[in-house]
Amino acid sequence: MDPLQQNYFALFQLPTQFEVDLTLLDQQYRKLQSEIHPDRFTNASCIERMRSMQLATYANEAYRALKDNTARARYLLQLQGIETLEESNTAMPADFLMLQMEWREAIDDAVQSKNIHALDDLLSEIKQIATSLTSQFSQAFQNKDVTSAAESVRKLSFIDKITADIHRNIENLEA
Amino acid sequence: MALLQIAEPGMSAAPHQHKLAVGIDLGTTNSLVATVQSGMSTVLLDEQGHALLPSVVRYAENGDVVVGHAAQIAQSADPKNTISSVKRFMGRGIQDIPDTTHIPYKFRDSGAGMVQIETRAGIKSPVEISAEILRNLKLRAEKALGGELTGAVITVPAYFDDAQRQATKDAAKIAGLHVLRLLNEPTAAAVAYGLDNASEGVYVIYDLGGGTFDVSILRLSKGIFEVLATNGDSALGGDDFDHRIFCWILAEAKLPPLNQEDTRLLLTKAREVKEWLSENPEAQITSVLSTGKLVNIKLSAHKFAELTQTLVLKTLTPTRKALRDAGLSIGDINGVVMVGGATRMPPIRQAVADFFKQEPLTNLDPDKVVALGAAIQANVLAGNRNEDDLLLLDVIPLSLGIETMGGLVERIIPRNATLPVARAQDFTTFKDGQTAMSIHVLQGERELVSDCRSLAKFELRGIPPMAAGAARIRVTFQVDADGLLSVTAREQSSGVAADVVVKPSYGLTEDEITNMLKSSFGAAEQDKKARALREAVVDAERLVEAIDAALAQDGNLLSEVERTEIEAQIRLLNEVCNSEDSSAIHKAVDLLNHATESFAAKRMDASVRKALAGQELDKLKL
Numbered sequence: 001m002d003p004l005q006q007n008y009f010a011l012f013q014l015p016t017q018f019e020v021d022l023t024l025l026d027q028q029y030r031k032l033q034s035e036i037h038p039d040r041f042t043n044a045s046c047i048e049r050m051r052s053m054q055l056a057t058y059a060n061e062a063y064r065a066l067k068d069n070t071a072r073a074r075y076l077l078q079l080q081g082i083e084t085l086e087e088s089n090t091a092m093p094a095d096f097l098m099l100q101m102e103w104r105e106a107i108d109d110a111v112q113s114k115n116i117h118a119l120d121d122l123l124s125e126i127k128q129i130a131t132s133l134t135s136q137f138s139q140a141f142q143n144k145d146v147t148s149a150a151e152s153v154r155k156l157s158f159i160d161k162i163t164a165d166i167h168r169n170i171e172n173l174e175a
Numbered sequence: 176m177a178l179l180q181i182a183e184p185g186m187s188a189a190p191h192q193h194k195l196a197v198g199i200d201l202g203t204t205n206s207l208v209a210t211v212q213s214g215m216s217t218v219l220l221d222e223q224g225h226a227l228l229p230s231v232v233r234y235a236e237n238g239d240v241v242v243g244h245a246a247q248i249a250q251s252a253d254p255k256n257t258i259s260s261v262k263r264f265m266g267r268g269i270q271d272i273p274d275t276t277h278i279p280y281k282f283r284d285s286g287a288g289m290v291q292i293e294t295r296a297g298i299k300s301p302v303e304i305s306a307e308i309l310r311n312l313k314l315r316a317e318k319a320l321g322g323e324l325t326g327a328v329i330t331v332p333a334y335f336d337d338a339q340r341q342a343t344k345d346a347a348k349i350a351g352l353h354v355l356r357l358l359n360e361p362t363a364a365a366v367a368y369g370l371d372n373a374s375e376g377v378y379v380i381y382d383l384g385g386g387t388f389d390v391s392i393l394r395l396s397k398g399i400f401e402v403l404a405t406n407g408d409s410a411l412g413g414d415d416f417d418h419r420i421f422c423w424i425l426a427e428a429k430l431p432p433l434n435q436e437d438t439r440l441l442l443t444k445a446r447e448v449k450e451w452l453s454e455n456p457e458a459q460i461t462s463v464l465s466t467g468k469l470v471n472i473k474l475s476a477h478k479f480a481e482l483t484q485t486l487v488l489k490t491l492t493p494t495r496k497a498l499r500d501a502g503l504s505i506g507d508i509n510g511v512v513m514v515g516g517a518t519r520m521p522p523i524r525q526a527v528a529d530f531f532k533q534e535p536l537t538n539l540d541p542d543k544v545v546a547l548g549a550a551i552q553a554n555v556l557a558g559n560r561n562e563d564d565l566l567l568l569d570v571i572p573l574s575l576g577i578e579t580m581g582g583l584v585e586r587i588i589p590r591n592a593t594l595p596v597a598r599a600q601d602f603t604t605f606k607d608g609q610t611a612m613s614i615h616v617l618q619g620e621r622e623l624v625s626d627c628r629s630l631a632k633f634e635l636r637g638i639p640p641m642a643a644g645a646a647r648i649r650v651t652f653q654v655d656a657d658g659l660l661s662v663t664a665r666e667q668s669s670g671v672a673a674d675v676v677v678k679p680s681y682g683l684t685e686d687e688i689t690n691m692l693k694s695s696f697g698a699a700e701q702d703k704k705a706r707a708l709r710e711a712v713v714d715a716e717r718l719v720e721a722i723d724a725a726l727a728q729d730g731n732l733l734s735e736v737e738r739t740e741i742e743a744q745i746r747l748l749n750e751v752c753n754s755e756d757s758s759a760i761h762k763a764v765d766l767l768n769h770a771t772e773s774f775a776a777k778r779m780d781a782s783v784r785k786a787l788a789g790q791e792l793d794k795l796k797l
Contacts, residue, residue, distance in 0.1 A: 002776075003783045013787050028787060030399050034566050035786035036779065038595060038656040042326075042355050042556040044721045047768055047775040053655060055779060057595045064592070167499055174495060 003055060007079060008062035018076060018138045020066055029063045069130075070156040073137050077153065082146050084153045096155060099129070103162055111169050119170050123163065130159045194325040196355065196557035197316045198363070198549025201305065201329055201343065203262040203412060204385030204516065206230050207543060208312040209550035210320060211559070216367065216547040219319045227542060228315075230385075232307045233257040234296035242311040251443065254279035254435045256294045260414060261308075263386045264290050264301040265346075266338030266681045273410065279435035289342070289681045302346045302683060303691055309350035326355040328553040330545050332387040333359035334407030334493075334572050336618045337630045337660050338681040344657070345683055349691050355556040357657040359569055360384070361391035362402060363548030364514040366567070367539055369395050376509030377403070379497075381527055381535065382545075383490060383517040386412035390494045392501045392508075401568045404500035404591045406493035411486070413449070413517030419482045420445035420474065424460060428470045437464045452476045453519045480522040487526045494530065500591050511535040516542050569594050571654055575630075578615035582624045587652055590620065597653040601667070604648075608640040614650060616660065629680040633662045635673040648673060704757075711757040715748055715764050722771055725778060732777045744770045 009016040012028040033056060034040075041052040065071045074084050092100070103122065110118035137152035197219070200207045205227040209218045218226045225244065233246035234256045241249070250257045258280060264272065269282055269290045281293040291298050309329075316324060329352075331343050340357055347354045361380035368374065375396050382389040389407040393400055421442050424430070433441070440462060448458040455476070462470045498504065511527060513535045518524065527535050539547070555565050570591045576584040577600070587598045602612065613634050619627030638646055647667040654660050664673040678684075683691075722745065730738065748763040 003780060011783075030396075030401075030566075031786045032783065033568060034399070035782040037566055037568070039356065039556060039566060043558050043717065044725070045718050045768060045771055045775060047772055048721070048725070048779065051775055051779045053595050053653070055783065056656075057597045057653070060593045060596055171496060171499070174492065 004058055008066050008075060011059065011062050012066070014066070016076070016079065018073060018141055020072065022067065025063070025066055029059065032059050069134050070153065070160055073134075073141070073149070073153045073156065076141060077146060077150055080146065082150060084150045084157070086154050086157045089154065092155070092158075093151075100158065100162075107162075107166060107169060111173070114173055116170055116173050119166050119173075123166055126159055126163060126166075130156060130163075133159070194557040194559055195316075195320050195322050196325050196550075196553035196559070197312075197320075197327045198358075198546050198551070198553045199309065199312055199327050199329045199352075200360070200363075200546035200549060201262065201308065201331075201346075202230055202384055202545075203260050203387065203414065204230060205542065206308050206312060207546035208316050209543070209546040210316065211550050211554035216550045216554075218543050218546055219316055221315050222318075228308065228311060229259070230262065230308055231257060231259040232261065232304050234294040234299070236295070238296070240296070240307050242307050251436055251439045254439045255281055256296070258292060258294070258299075258304050260386055261301050261304045263410070263414075264292075265305060266336065266340075266342040267301075268681055271410075279439060289338075289683070300683065300687075300691070302342050303349060305343070305346035306349035306691075309347055309352055313350055313352055324352065325557050326353040326553065328356050328358050328363075328549045328556065329354055330358050330360045330363050330549050331658075332382070332384070332407065332409060333361050333389045333391050333402075333405040333569075334387065334409045335658075336409075336573055336628055337575075337658070338628070338679065339409070340658050341679065341682045344659070345688055348688060354657075355553055357659075358549055358552055358567070359389070359391065359402070359405070359572075359658075360545045361389050361405070361514065362393065362400060362567055362569055363546075363552065364512055364539075364544045365391070365393050365395070365400055365548065366551050366565070367544045367548035368512050368536065369400060374510065377501075377503065377507055379494070379508050379511045379531065380514060381490070381494070381511055381518065382407075382514035383523060384412050384515040385414050385517070386410070388412060388490050388493065390490070390497050392497050392503065398564050399566045399568065402570045402591075402593075403503070404497040405570055405572050406497040406500070407572070408489065408493055411489055413515070413520075415486055416449050416483050416517065416520065417442055417445040419486065420448055420479070423474070423482055424470065424472065427472050430464075430468070430470070434465060437466075440464070441470075448474055449479070449520070452479050453521060476521070483520075483522060487522050490523075491526065491530055505531055508533075512544075513537050514541050514544055569656070569658070571596060571658055573618045573628075574620055575652060575654070575660065576617050576619075576627065578617060578624050583622060584617050584619075584624055584627055588654060592654075594658060595653065595655050597651055599649050599651045602648045602650055603644050604638065604641065604646045605643055607643050609643070609646070610638045610640055611636045612638070612648070614662070616652070616662070630660065631680055631682070632678045633664075634676040634678070635664045636676060637671065637674045638666055639669045639671050641668075708755055708757045708760075711760040711764075712752050715752050715760050718764055718767060719745055719748060722767070725771075725774070729774075729778050729781060732781060733774055737774065741767070741770050741774065 003011060012025060014020060036052055036055040038049060038052045038056055041049045065075045077084055106122050133152050133156050137149050140149040140152060197208050197210045207218055207226060209216055220226055228243045229247040231246040233241040233249050235241055246257055267290055269284045283291040283293050283298055289300060291300055313324060329343060329347055331340055344354055344357060361382045364380050364382060365378060378393050378395060380391045387409050388411040391405040392403045394403055424441055444460055444462050448460055451458045458474050460470060460472050460474060508531055511531050518541050524535060570593055571588060572590060574586050574590045575588040576586045579585045587600060588596055611634060613632050615632050616630045617624060617627040618630050621627050635648060638648060648664055649667050650662060650664045652660060652662055662675050664675055666673060744767040748767050751759045751763045
């Protein structure tokens with residue numbers, strides 16, 4: 001089968017499921033790149049070089065998607081034909097909206113008072129919630145409850161964004 | 176410390192000729208060329224025994240182009256025609272150069288586009304000036320190795336953007352070098368160190384060169400060098416430390432604004448003082464200016480550290496960012512490698528040791544380590560080594576995005592994505608019958624177009640005319656292993672490929688490069704034809720060689736019919752190679768490429784299976 005048509009899990013010969021052995025993923029990714037990377041084809045014909053670039057690009061894309069919890073969850077749903085629509089579907093349960101507001105306020109306060117430690121603390125707090133959301137997704141996905149699985153992905157996506165925001169703020173404070 | 180001995184691939188089934196490949200460190204201050212000889216990576220010396228070639232180019236009165244030490248000596252006497260640190264201007268516009276008043280060159284403001292310098296030999300682009308340095312190193316290597324080079328790996332700062340990388344590749348083209356790969360300097364340094372120490376783990380490469388600062392974080396394991404994050408400042412380097420000393424001399428000696436010769440004189444003095452202070456507690460500065468005024472002052476190492484403290488601290492901001500991007504903290508770092516002559520300065524070493532809470536590694540010469548690593552990679556890429564022992568997985572240093580409504584940038588490829596990487600984006604037309612559109616590509620981390628660097632405007636033409644909003648044009652942004660962007664576009668419903676016309680913001684167009692090539696080889700029509708023929712033959716030979724090797728290795732993947740067809744096309748190509756007709760050669764190359772298309776696909780798929788199936792397929796191959 002054309003490797004470019006295989007799903008990301010199949011490409012690395014891993015079972016199509018949320019739980020991934022990250023060490024094995026690393027190993028498979030490296031083994032694959034060792035064979036197909038453009039550096040292995042610098043003296044090959046232009047067709048082989050092109051094909052090598054396509055494959056290496058696809059392997060990088062697949063690795064990126066499987067390595068990260070949110071991206072992997074989103075991809076699993078996509079394979080079932082379910083789009084998580086993070087851009088358009090911003091409806092969230094009230095308790096999560098409350099959390100969001102609290103976090104935003106905490107960031108503003110910390111930035112105002114130039115308190116990097118407070119931002120670090122917030123990061124670990126958010127990380128804990130992300131961990132529990134990840135297991136919620138895993139449960140829902142196993143139970144074929146794709147609606148709540150998709151909601152978990154949207155929440156995780158939001159958390160990724162706010163995490164990036166906090167990092168940016170820390171960066172600005174440090175500069 | 177010597178590099179580890181690397182055995183030649185004597186076990187190879189089809190013993191082939193050792194290919195002459197070099198690694199070139201095209202530096203801001205100095206450039207070097209190195210190669211792997213008898214398994215050792217070695218810097219090649221010039222006839223006077225110098226390893227470092229000062230990156231200085233002089234356009235002399237008699238029309239000669241002088242490169243290196245001889246040019247450097249003339250710097251004070253002929254500042255306008257003696258260009259140093261040209262790397263700072265690669266892929267840059269005039270507005271990017273922070274302080275033109277302290278630079279003695281006559282810049283030509285070409286409006287938009289890359290800055291140009293007026294010399295007595297005419298208007299020169301930084302690309303042409305860099306090409307002179309590369310040509311000099313190429314000649315040095317060919318003399319030392321006794322043959323024509325197969326190719327070169329040229330290093331660039333990891334933090335170079337697309338325009339700067341493209342400019343470097345163009346310079347190589349003008350110098351007549353086949354570029355096997357553009358390699359990031361910190362990665363090259365890691366290769367030199369990695370093979371030496373057989374290190375595993377996470378390493379930080381702190382690279383402070385003459386004009387650029389780079390920091391990369393790499394994970395090394397079993398011959399794979401994986402860049403986790405890179406950051407830097409492409410306008411911070413050892414030259415800035417010289418400049419601080421220069422400004423201090425002006426203030427301390429209460430000098431009026433200086434002419435260009437005196438500026439050059441004191442800047443050179445400042446560099447000597449900086450180097451002296453790496454070994455000594457105090458420096459005496461004595462100079463006689465053209466006005467007859469005597470400058471005679473002392474600078475202590477302590478005062479120097481104070482003057483340059485902000486510069487030292489400036490390197491730690493990108494370092495922190497890179498750590499954060501890699502998701503690592505200081506405790507995760509197994510070692511810190513120092514690269515670049517500027518890391519000899521004690522304040523720098525101290526700051527790095529304090530920051531990482533460990534002594535940095537300095538056992539390889541910081542001036543040579545990049546070239547040595549590049550040579551090792553060149554040797555691998557040229558095919559002189561076993562396939563499975565070294566692989567570099569590098570990243571894109573700066574995010575790529577496109578301009579959207581309201582002057583905002585929409586990010587398409589995030590920084591630190593592993594190369595090669597591609598993203599597809601769908602666009603649509605907003606007018607009935609619209610057949611063209613323009614896409615503005617930018618590089619940088621900021622949200623506003625005005626805060627990012629403009630790379631190029633891509634014009635899509637030949638979109639089939641449809642009602643507004645009906646056309647769906649999928650634009651694919653591909654960044655290759657050199658970190659260079661290419662764009663392709665296809666209308667989805669009709670499948671029609673759109674033409675993509677590139678207008679680089681700071682680069683050179685194909686025509687400009689062709690003109691530079693012409694002027695560097697003489698404009699005679701005969702020459703041009705001869706060159707075209709020579710290039711066609713070289714390309715054809717390279718292709719035949721590649722296919723022969725593929726047939727020897729994986730011929731079993733082909734049916735008898737397929738194999739006969741390929742062999743017939745090879746024979747045809749070999750025949751027309753003697754015909755002195757370059758267009759016939761191109762045609763035969765195309766035919767041969769076409770004939771091997773499915774073979775190439777089969778081979779690649781077999782590689783994928785082999786990678787993951789391990790043993791079984793290896794047995795099959797025997």
